[in-house]
Amino acid sequence: MLENVVQALTNFTNIWIWLWIMGGVISGLIIGVLPGIGSVTGLALFLPFTFKLQPMEALPLMVSLASVGFTGGAITAILLGIPGETSSIPTTFDGYPMTKKGQGARAIGAAVMGSLLGGVAAAFLALAMMFAVLPMVMAVTSMDMVFVILIGLAFICVLGKGSMIKGLISGGVGILISSVGLAVLTGEPRFTFGIAFLYDGIHIIPVALGMFAVPPMVDLALQGGGSTITTGEVIIMGMKDVWEGAKDVFRHWGLWLRSTIIGYIFGVIPGVGASVAVFVAYGQAKQTSKHPELFGTGIVEGVIAPESCDNAKEAGSLLTTLALGIPGSLTGAMYLGAMLMMGLIPGPEMITKHMDLSLTLLIVVAVSNIIAAGICFALAPHMAMIARIPGRVLVPTILVFIFAGCFAYRGYFEDIIVMVIFSVIGVAARRFGYNLGGFAIGYILGGLFENYLFISLQIGGPLFFLRPIALFLIFILIAFFTYSPLKNAFKIKRGEPKI
């Protein structure tokens, strides 16, 4: 175990890993600042570039990009009142009023320090947890993995946005799409219609780009060709005020700690998502405050809570993805997709055979947060100007990158056709309230699920689930689906309104 830690630390003596992290941090901050383009879109855009990279290059790039995207989102949320990411919305409640009161620099200082400490603390917590969960994960067999995947999928589909049924439909359709191509176990072509291109299955790159990169561009195009920022004022920030904001985090360390823990826990639970976590963190900050009436008028606690929570979530999500192979969030789904493309199977195998890589990635979360904080402290007002790039420039240039990336990965023109089809599906699915996260995770885990299911049937027969861990997981699954209806039934019986 110690040798894995040493190996992980040794990886940081390589200059290239630092360059990939720097690339990821800068890209993450820019993507975070740009309204309408979130970390998930950023990761989908970078996915095709992984074809020339080694896992030790591509994964640090992706992890650092996603780890700091939220920090970039906070800058426009505070200085311009426009959240770069959905999860930065609560930051606008108090961050932007602080700017209007002339305390923008202090809010930036608090947001960046909160993000930095939240991200770093959660990364170390995840590192410690990695060793704690190791014996448990090693006890999980293929027969249990069937239910681990089902639980992960159920959490994501049910706890995600939209209705539970549509969430489950999305997950199921994702699994079905993954079944297109030659069946791994029999070699029989499924749903290929004699088209040779489909024998390899529908590749993740066109699916990810179509579902997650094109729809945000369509949304951006719907807003017209102008810049989302219309104000012309130049934001001047004094470093003294920035440091004052940074010190505020230490003054409110209890709030920071609670928000970090909330972010970490929400990150570990698959499917809950950053947008829910930050609202919970903001809510608890208001509830536990001595002056809750001031929230929304521009107080620093309203900035510290969501920002600490936001960055803490990423390490928790990464831990679940690495240890169980269940993505804690959509960014986790993108890591998972990249890992599978590189021949790495997240889950027990990942943290036993590739422990050093797993530890390295958790350290990358901490390192990238530190680098991002340095950049933001120095350049925050200039970074906010990036948000002034008008839609008429962003939409065509990013679309070209998406199309070129889609083609470059394998050199198949058919991949572009598949991407366009999935773009239509992605736009329609968002419009009609389907759960894209559920779809993505169903699609990515579908192949693994089928493999585990057949291995289990071959080893244990139809009653393969009669094992303590599998039965426990089935119990969780049943409890998860029956809790809410049973609670409602009891409430109706007692004459109370149902939830």
Place this chain on the structure above:
Amino acid sequence: MRKLRGSSYSLILVIVVMLAFIGLSLRLVYFASKLLPQLMGGIVLLLAVIALAREIKAGHSLEEATVTTSETGVGEKNSAEAGKYSGIAAWIIGFFLSIYVVGFMIATLLFVGAYMKRHGSKWPATVITAVIFTGIIYAVFNLAFKADLYKGQLLMWLDF
């Protein structure tokens, strides 16, 4: 006749696709090949039917409650929205077709330039951005990643 909502149409589409999936999987030879599609297809089909029934039921109650709501306003809003989506779809399909015909480099130049100009950019900014961006695409994909971007049917017909 009662009009269905877009979401209901999407569920009908899911039901049709699932029936096709199940039907096609029945033709598969091996049990191991057909188990997952049939199992998942069946579950999704069932869920989609339940969701559709719920939506239709909810639509009933909504209609009963808001009989007097003006349908013209909603119709106009929907058609305006559909018009916007069609416009964007036309840009994307246009770019896709231009890649097919003239290849990535020329299509990029044309697409970026045309989109910017159509959305109010001035000529110098449009031309400079389109040229620089085409250069960036060439540098990143062709030079740095050694990925030969699609050259287009036109160049192939002309034997380049």
